[in-house]
Amino acid sequence: MAGSSETDWVSRFADEVIAEAERRAPGKVIVCASGLSPSGPIHLGNLREVMTPHLVADEIRRRGYECVHIISWDDYDRFRKVPAGIDPAWAEHIGKPLTSVPAPHGSLYANWAEHFKAPMIAALADMGVEFHGISQTEQYTSGVYREQILFAMRERERIDAILDKYRTKDKGASQAPKQAPVDEAEAAAAEGSGAASEDDGTAAAGYFPYKPYCSACERDLTTVTSYDDATTELAYTCVCGFSEVVRLSEHDRGKLVWKVDWPMRWKYEGVVFEPSGVDHSSPGSSFVVGGQIVRDVFGGEQPIGPMYAFVGISGMAKMSSSKGGVPTPADALEIMEAPLLRWLYARRKPNQSFKIAFDQEIQRLYDEWDALERKVADGTALPADVAAHARATGTATGPLAATPRPVPYRTLASVVDVSAGDGEQTLRILRDLDPADPIASLDEVRPRLDRAAHWINTQVPADQRTRVRDEPDTELLESLGDAERESLRLLLDGLDEHWSLDLLTTLVYSVPKIQAGLAADAKPTPELKAAQRAFFALLYRLLVGRDTGPRLPTLLLAVGADRVRKLLGA
Numbered sequence: 092m093a094g095s096s097e098t099d100w101v102s103r104f105a106d107e108v109i110a111e112a113e114r115r116a117p118g119k120v121i122v123c124a125s126g127l128s129p130s131g132p133i134h135l136g137n138l139r140e141v142m143t144p145h146l147v148a149d150e151i152r153r154r155g156y157e158c159v160h161i162i163s164w165d166d167y168d169r170f171r172k173v174p175a176g177i178d179p180a181w182a183e184h185i186g187k188p189l190t191s192v193p194a195p196h197g198s199l200y201a202n203w204a205e206h207f208k209a210p211m212i213a214a215l216a217d218m219g220v221e222f223h224g225i226s227q228t229e230q231y232t233s234g235v236y237r238e239q240i241l242f243a244m245r246e247r248e249r250i251d252a253i254l255d256k257y258r259t260k261d262k263g264a265s266q267a268p269k270q271a272p273v274d275e276a277e278a279a280a281a282e283g284s285g286a287a288s289e290d291d292g293t294a295a296a297g298y299f300p301y302k303p304y305c306s307a308c309e310r311d312l313t314t315v316t317s318y319d320d321a322t323t324e325l326a327y328t329c330v331c332g333f334s335e336v337v338r339l340s341e342h343d344r345g346k347l348v349w350k351v352d353w354p355m356r357w358k359y360e361g362v363v364f365e366p367s368g369v370d371h372s373s374p375g376s377s378f379v380v381g382g383q384i385v386r387d388v389f390g391g392e393q394p395i396g397p398m399y400a401f402v403g404i405s406g407m408a409k410m411s412s413s414k415g416g417v418p419t420p421a422d423a424l425e426i427m428e429a430p431l432l433r434w435l436y437a438r439r440k441p442n443q444s445f446k447i448a449f450d451q452e453i454q455r456l457y458d459e460w461d462a463l464e465r466k467v468a469d470g471t472a473l474p475a476d477v478a479a480h481a482r483a484t485g486t487a488t489g490p491l492a493a494t495p496r497p498v499p500y501r502t503l504a505s506v507v508d509v510s511a512g513d514g515e516q517t518l519r520i521l522r523d524l525d526p527a528d529p530i531a532s533l534d535e536v537r538p539r540l541d542r543a544a545h546w547i548n549t550q551v552p553a554d555q556r557t558r559v560r561d562e563p564d565t566e567l568l569e570s571l572g573d574a575e576r577e578s579l580r581l582l583l584d585g586l587d588e589h590w591s592l593d594l595l596t597t598l599v600y601s602v603p604k605i606q607a608g609l610a611a612d613a614k615p616t617p618e619l620k621a622a623q624r625a626f627f628a629l630l631y632r633l634l635v636g637r638d639t640g641p642r643l644p645t646l647l648l649a650v651g652a653d654r655v656r657k658l659l660g661a
């Protein structure tokens with residue numbers, strides 16, 4: 092087995108988890124876990140719940156150990172509220188298990204939970220996340236947890252006593268300042284993991300850690316009125332008027348309350364690593380309380396559970412927020428390649444928050460990524476950066492799909508912007524980028540091209556899109572002074588012999604130098620920079636009718652030499 096390289100946070104957690112697993116259950120498959128609630132669209136912010144254990148599990152597998160990453164689908168949780176954009180009639184299902192709620196209108200899926208799980212499962216497959224999904228509905232309704240439920244009911248007084256300590260602590264702790272979610276996206280993410288505020292099983296007739304779903308109305312608006320340990324007979328009433336007595340030794344329509352359910356499953360599944368969001372890690376939270384319950388009641392151990400910080404979103408355009416205003420991992424994968432999204436999680440420690448860019452920032456992010464790829468290729472990257480790059484581009488199973496020719500994202504975005512998505516024109520422009528080694532087919536720049544196209548079409552507002560002029564701006568051309576006319580002539584004269592991305596870059600910067608009587612390699616002075624800015628602004632006005640636009644060399648290639656001549660008044 093390969094040892095630790097101790098290069099990054101993932102490596103350090105893998106060391107810790109392997110050592111802990113050896114101590115707890117030597118030779119057994121190592122278990123890392125995540126929990127997701129399919130109560131609505133699974134928010135991009137919740138992806139950290141999966142990516143943190145995924146990266147650690149993947150590192151453990153890379154070292155040759157057997158490791159399983161469980162994703163618990165909390166699909167037996169109650170339907171708590173009707174999300175925005177859904178028929179308000181769904182309110183009648185509040186209190187039912189998520190798997191008993193009908194899917195939204197027009198869905199292909201059998202129920203609410205399946206409808207919202209499906210896109211997440213697809214996104215995780217795209218990202219190379221290997222996991223073992225466990226439906227809590229299947230577990231509970233097939234009686235898998237029968238012994239654990241009966242045990243928890245027998246031990247209810249001890250559980251109640253533990254919870255009670257934290258109930259008191261909670262009141263004190265609630266005075267402490269809480270880390271408030273800073274935007275709508277974070278609020279949605281926090282809510283997604285929100286079983287924390289669920290009722291903990293306290294009832295007038297005593298404390299019961301088990302809550303039945305009503306046999307008549309399927310909702311959990313039930314109250315346990317008595318329980319007999321010897322016969323396991325449990326009596327409950329429901330707000331719908333129904334009441335019955337069931338035998339818990341054969342009843343499979345109910346679940347343990349969250350604060351007992353979670354530690355029960357740590358023990359049942361032998362979880363060694365399971366991170367949790369900040370809302371689960373405060374004093375009196377379910378992670379802290381669960382730690383004591385798993386030790387003192389179930390005789391198990393709490394997983395190694397780092398707290399992870401919120402992941403925010405910057406600049407998700409309103410126009411694409413059709414699913415209740417929150418982006419999902421699938422939305423992110425439409426504008427960026429899987430390795431880039433993986434990299435965002437791999438390079439930041441779980442306790443560092445960051446934002447996923449849907450705005451212009453994505454172009455800078457891609458530049459940073461391409462620079463890292465070059466450094467990794469030539470051996471100048473730092474060890475931690477090399478590790479993050481390796482985790483982003485592949486898993487223990489193998490490399491993820493990559494774009495064969497990674498043309499800069501900002502260039503592709505500009506090309507798509509200017510060519511308005513016309514495939515033939517796009518290919519012509521891309522071929523001209525580097526005439527020495529021309530791009531022969533759009534497949535060479537896919538899937539990155541498709542992601543950049545989707546970004547331009549869904550996230551860039553209309554007033555920031557580029558529209559190349561159809562006709563020359565004759566009024567502006569006629570108003571130009573001699574120096575400006577001269578600058579255009581210098582550019583047009585050099586156009587044909589500079590028709591590539593690199594040479595056009597040289598050309599546009601050299602025109603103001605020539606006019607100032609400077610050598611081609613002259614160092615920029617404030618005067619020269621001002622002259623270059625003025626020249627570029629003139630070109631933008633003449634080509635696209637604005638003061639700015641995509642980088643000029645890309646824009647010139649995109650517009651095409653003939654049209655450039657026409658628009659610049661040649």
Ligand SMILES: [Zn+2]
Pocket residue numbers: 305306307308309310329330331332333
């Ligand atoms: Zn009922």
